[in-house]
C-alpha cells in the first residue's frame with residue numbers, strides 16, 4: 001500500500017466568513033490555511049485507502065473511480081485570485097444529488113486546502129463536516145459528516161484556498177511584460193486531463209457532467225473571462241479596487257472543459273454568420289495580430305454547424321493567447337486557450353506556413369466544441385478518438401475555408417507519412433489503449449493517437465463516403481449531445497448510416513499496432529486486368545512472416561490512367577489475399593492502388609506495374625499526394641529490400657524531371673526531418689512546415 005499523506009482537520013480551529021459572492025473566505029482563512037499546510041507536512045500517517053495502518057512497503061494500488069452515491073448537478077463557484085501573493089480563495093456551493101444514504105462525500109481535490117465544509121439537505125438543517133481526509137496520492141478528499149446524508153438533493157458548501165501555481169496546470173499564474181517593460185501576472189487555467197481538482201474540489205471525471213455558475217472577483221482594471229458571457233458586473237463591497245463578475249450558467253459539461261482567465265488583454269471582435277460572437281484576445285497592443293484567427297474562427301463555426309447539422313450551443317466563443325502555455329491549445333468550451341504562436345499572426349512578418357498552422361489549430365479546437373465538448377468521451381480510453389477526429393477534421397475545415405492552401409497535401413506529407421514511419425517500429429502501440437489511472441493519459445498523447453488516429457479516420461471517411469459519414473456523425477451528435485459516448489457508440493452510428501461493418505473494420509486498425517503492406521501484381525486477361533492483392537504486417541525491421549501474422553480489414557480503392565483522380569473499383573480486403581478483376585482496362589492503361597493516398601498502408605507493386613505507372617508521374621496526371629505516396633512507399637521499402645534500388649532510382653529520376661521544385665523540396669525536407677532523430681520538430685530549414693507541428 002502507498003504511504004498516504006493524510007490529515008484530519010478539526011473544524012473548531014477554522015472560522016467561517018461571509019461575503020457577497022455568495023461568500024468568499026477572507027485573509028483570516030488564508031492564515032489558517034498556512035497553519036493547515038504546516039499540519040499537513042507534520043501529520044504523515046501510514047494508512048491505506050480504507051484508513052487502516054499497514055506499515056508495509058508501498059505498492060501500486062489499482063485506480064478506483066469516484067463513488068456514485070453523491071453526484072453534482074450544479075457548481076456555484078466563486079474564485080478570488082490574488083495576482084500579487086499568487087493565492088486564491090474559493091467558495092463552492094454545489095447542488096448535489098445523494099443516491100444512497102451515506103455519511104461521507106468523496107471528491108477530487110489536489111493542492112487545495114479546505115477551510116470549512118457543510119451539507120444542507122433540501123429544506124433541512126445544515127450539517128458541518130467533521131473531518132476532511134486527504135488521500136493525496138489519489139488526489140481525493142473524503143468529507144465526513146456526523147450523521148448520514150439521506151437520499152435526495154442537497155447543497156454542499158466548501159470554502160477553500162489554493163496557490164496560483166507556476167506549473168502551467170490547474171489555476172496558474174502566467175508572466176507577461178507590459179509594453180512599458182513592467183513584469184506582471186495573469187491567472188489562467190489548464191484543466192485537461194485531470195487538473196480542475198487543483199482549482200476547486202470537484203468530481204473530476206469526464207462522465208460526471210454538471211452545470212456551472214461561475215463568479216470571479218478580480219481587480220477592476222483586468223479582463224475576466226470564463227466559458228460563458230458576463231451577466232453581471234458590480235463593485236465588490238469589501239474592496240473598492242475589485243469587481244465581482246458573474247457569468248451565465250453553462251450547459252451541462254465536464255470539469256476538464258471549465259476555464260477562467262484574469263489578465264490584461266486587447267481584443268478584436270466579430271459575429272459569425274450563424275450569430276455567435278467571436279473574440280480573439282491578444283497581449284496588450286497586439287490586437288492586430290488576432291485578426292487572422294478571427295477570420296478563421298468566423299469561417300469555421302458555420303462550417304461545423306453545417307457539417308454536423310448541429311448549431312454551436314453557446315452565445316459566444318473567445319480565443320485567447322496565453323503567454324505561458326504548456327500545450328499548443330486547449331478547447332475549453334467557449335473560452336479556447338492557445339500558446340501565442342498558435343493564434344497570433346503578425347500581418348507584416350508571418351509566412352504562409354504560420355497562417356496554415358494557426359488555421360489548423362483553430363479548426364482543431366473549434367471541432368472539439370462539438371466533438372468532445374457537446375458529446376464527451378466516457379473515459380480517457382477514448383481520448384484518441386477525440387484527438388484523432390479533431391486532427392482529421394481540422395484539415396477538412398481548412399480545406400473548405402482556404403482551398404488555396406492545398407492543405408491535404410500537407411496532411412499526407414506531415415501526419416500520414418509520419419504515422420506510417422512511427423507505426424512501423426516495434427516500439428509502436430495500438431491507438432486504442434486502456435487507460436486506468438488518469439496519469440496514464442499523458443503517456444498516450446503522442447503522434448500515434450493524433451496522426452495515426454487522424455489517418456485512420458480519413459481512411460474511414462473515404463470508405464464510408466461523405467454523405468453517409470455526415471449522416472452518421474449527425475445521428476451520433478444528436479443521440480449523445482450533453483452526454484458521454486464511447487468509440488463503439490460512434491462506430492455503431494456510422495454503421496447504421498452506411499450499412500457497412502464499421503466496428504469490425506475499425507477495430508482491426510485501432511486495437512492492434514502497425515499496418516499492412518499490400519502487395520499487388522497484375523495480369524491482362526482480354527479487356528480486363530486481374531489483380532492479385534495480398535497483405536502482410538509491415539515492419540521497419542523486416543517483413544512479418546509466419547503463422548501469427550496479424551491482418552487488417554483493408555478498404556482498398558483502385559484507379560486507372562483513364563481518370564487517375566477517380567476511383568474505378570472499391571473492395572474490402574478481409575483475408576491474407578484475394579484476386580479482383582478490374583473490367584474494361586486495355587493493355588495500354590496503367591493501374592494505381594490507393595488514389596488520394598487515403599488508405600493507411602504501404603503498397604508494393606510488382607516491377608511491371610510500377611514501370612507502367614511511371615508515365616502518370618511524368619505527365620503529372622497523378623496528383624501530388626499520389627506521387628508523394630508512391631515515392632514514400634518506395635523509400636520505406638528500400639530500408640530492407642536492396643532489390644528495390646532499381647525502382648527507387650527510376651522514381652527519383654522521374655521526380656527529378658518534374659518541373660515542381662516545391663514538391664521535391666517537400667520530399668527532401670520530409671526525409672531530412674524524419675530521417676534524423678524522429679523528434680518531429682522539423683529540420684529547421686526556412687519554410688519547413690513540420691517545424692510548426694505538434695510533437
Ligand code: BES
Pocket residue numbers: 192193327328329330331360361364365368387390391445694
Ligand atoms: N485537448 C488538447 C490539448 C490537451 C490534450 C491538453 C491532453 C492536455 C492534455 C487539444 O485539443 C490539442 O489537441 N491541442 C494540440 C494542438 C492541436 C492543434 C493538435 C496541442 O496542444 O498540441
Ligand code: ZN
Pocket residue numbers: 364365368386387390
Ligand atoms: Zn485536440
